[in-house]
Amino acid sequence: xxxxxxxxxxxxxxxxxxxxxxxxxxxxxxxxxxxxxxxxxxxxxxxxxxxxxxxxxxxxxxxxxxxxxxxxxxxxxxxxxxxxxxxxxxxxxxxxxxxxxxxxxxxxxxxxxxxxxxxxxxxxxxxxxxxxxxxxxxxxxxxxxxxxxxxxxxxxxxxxxxxxxxxxxxxxxxxxxxxxxxxxxxxxxxxxx
Numbered sequence: 001x002x003x004x005x006x007x008x009x010x011x012x013x014x015x016x017x018x019x020x021x022x023x024x025x026x027x028x029x030x031x032x033x034x035x036x037x038x039x040x041x042x043x044x045x046x047x048x049x050x051x052x053x054x055x056x057x058x059x060x061x062x063x064x065x066x067x068x069x070x071x072x073x074x075x076x077x078x079x080x081x082x083x084x085x086x087x088x089x090x091x092x093x094x095x096x097x098x099x100x101x102x103x104x105x106x107x108x109x110x111x112x113x114x115x116x117x118x119x120x121x122x123x124x125x126x127x128x129x130x131x132x133x134x135x136x137x138x139x140x141x142x143x144x145x146x147x148x149x150x151x152x153x154x155x156x157x158x159x160x161x162x163x164x165x166x167x168x169x170x171x172x173x174x175x176x177x178x179x180x181x182x183x184x185x186x187x188x189x190x191x192x193x
Contacts, residue, residue, distance in 0.1 A: 002064045012128045017121040019074040026075045026082045027056050033106050068093045076122055097138040116153055123157040131185040138184050145177035159183045
């Protein structure tokens with residue numbers, strides 16, 4: 001498809017993993033992964049092919065040309081095969097921050113060792129994009145409280161728990177808390193405050 005005008009590089013690599021601007025060929029895979037993992041997303045209803053195409057055609061592809069898009073989405077590859085996607089969303093350019101977004105191929109999610117390695121690699125790559133590519137100061141996440149394994153990986157990657165939003169999401173017939181994490185550029189996370 002193209003490259004983000006706001007980035008000097010159109011790929012970020014770490015070993016066998018790579019982030020590249022989201023590709024058209026991955027759009028329907030992403031739809032399927034989103035629809036099969038509604039319980040971890042803020043998305044409430046399954047996406048149709050028409051909805052997915054419309055979103056990418058009207059929001060994502062035009063954002064490639066913007067100097068300050070509201071989000072940067074990437075295809076997440078391992079050995080040149082798309083295994084997930086994500087990026088930086090809800091970007092605030094003035095405050096140099098954005099929220100990390102991540103979703104992995106549904107089959108890979110089922111294996112905790114694979115999920116851990118893939119997610120750690122993704123987080124390392126998205127930090128490259130944020131801090132080196134964009135010069136941002138901060139990344140943050142919001143995770144449903146019932147995702148303790150996902151939260152443990154965030155914390156292993158240096159994200160620090162910053163808060164809890166009580167009964168923030170109505171999920172599967174009950175209210176669920178959301179956990180907030182943050183990561184700052186250049187901060188020594190080996191020293192707890």
